[in-house]
Amino acid sequence: MSRALLVLPLLLFLGLAGWFALGLTRDPSVLPSNMIDKPAPAFDLPPIADSLPGLKSSDLKGQAQLVNIFASWCAPCRVEHPVLMRLAGELKVPLVGIAYKDKPEATRAFLDQLGNPFTAVGQDRDGRVGIDFGVYGVPETYVVDREGRIRYRHVGPLMPADVEEKILPLMRELSK
Amino acid sequence: MKLTRRIAALALAGLLSAPALAVLPNEKLADPAMEARAREISKELRCLVCQNQSIDDSNAELARDLRVLVRERLVAGDSDEQVLAYVHDRYGDFVLLRPPVTGYTAALWFGPALVLLLAGTGTAVYMRNRRRDAEAAPATSRLTPEEEARLQALLAAQDGTGSGEGKRA
Numbered sequence: 001m002s003r004a005l006l007v008l009p010l011l012l013f014l015g016l017a018g019w020f021a022l023g024l025t026r027d028p029s030v031l032p033s034n035m036i037d038k039p040a041p042a043f044d045l046p047p048i049a050d051s052l053p054g055l056k057s058s059d060l061k062g063q064a065q066l067v068n069i070f071a072s073w074c075a076p077c078r079v080e081h082p083v084l085m086r087l088a089g090e091l092k093v094p095l096v097g098i099a100y101k102d103k104p105e106a107t108r109a110f111l112d113q114l115g116n117p118f119t120a121v122g123q124d125r126d127g128r129v130g131i132d133f134g135v136y137g138v139p140e141t142y143v144v145d146r147e148g149r150i151r152y153r154h155v156g157p158l159m160p161a162d163v164e165e166k167i168l169p170l171m172r173e174l175s176k
Numbered sequence: 177m178k179l180t181r182r183i184a185a186l187a188l189a190g191l192l193s194a195p196a197l198a199v200l201p202n203e204k205l206a207d208p209a210m211e212a213r214a215r216e217i218s219k220e221l222r223c224l225v226c227q228n229q230s231i232d233d234s235n236a237e238l239a240r241d242l243r244v245l246v247r248e249r250l251v252a253g254d255s256d257e258q259v260l261a262y263v264h265d266r267y268g269d270f271v272l273l274r275p276p277v278t279g280y281t282a283a284l285w286f287g288p289a290l291v292l293l294l295a296g297t298g299t300a301v302y303m304r305n306r307r308r309d310a311e312a313a314p315a316t317s318r319l320t321p322e323e324e325a326r327l328q329a330l331l332a333a334q335d336g337t338g339s340g341e342g343k344r345a
Binding site (some may be wrong): 005008009014028029031032033034035099126127128131132133134136137 | 236242
């Protein structure tokens, strides 16, 4: 009895230390989304150019797709852009964009320079739709199922490993 | 004279602006009561960019947007709870600097008290055991009559040698 009590503090300490060590491996800037499994917010955003349609919430229904929230002023968005180009091109994943707090001419220049992976881009000048999505920094990428529900959020630039490990398996499952 | 007055004016401006460094004048509401409510709500909301500041303290762009949003909701007639719920719906528990008590946050709320209770109980048990052992010890280690007689003999022998030391009671 008393022998067991003696080792209890040690066990508690080891348990806590293990738990904290696990916590150290996680990126504290990546926060859980409160929108998972909820319908995407209602919105209707104007286009950035005549040649490219704008985006509204009803466009998110019908097929599983990715919604990428980006801005021309955002450096990590440039980093992830080749990944988006590959997703839309070679991998044929439906991809739409929301230009977050960006001037339409700046967004156009950004896409002209780097290529346009999006079938539609809505301009969210005041960032309100971003807030409705729970965006706290660009870029963020959402996986939306065919009922228009948010199923997954990726914070920060999409890297090839994220696409292979998270995005593609989930898209395959949602497109069944 | 003119200079001191100017310094006084500058100092006054500095003092007045100190508590409102992050909140810009153009964000403020005309109605002071509503502005006060907005400030109180803003202090409850975490800035998700800096994470250790409230949106009332933070200069981050998103914090500004949320401050403006809070004021808009208030003007639209929301209660304080409705405004907090609006932001909470979108950003989850993390956005609240005082997260609600749920299964997930229970460790956060009750963990420290639990640790104190455990440590306190452990210490109390340990102290009680030690006192009990101390009281019990003389009874078990008391000398038998033969040992006592031998001890006295040894002490007497030592006194006899006249070493001068070791005169114990």
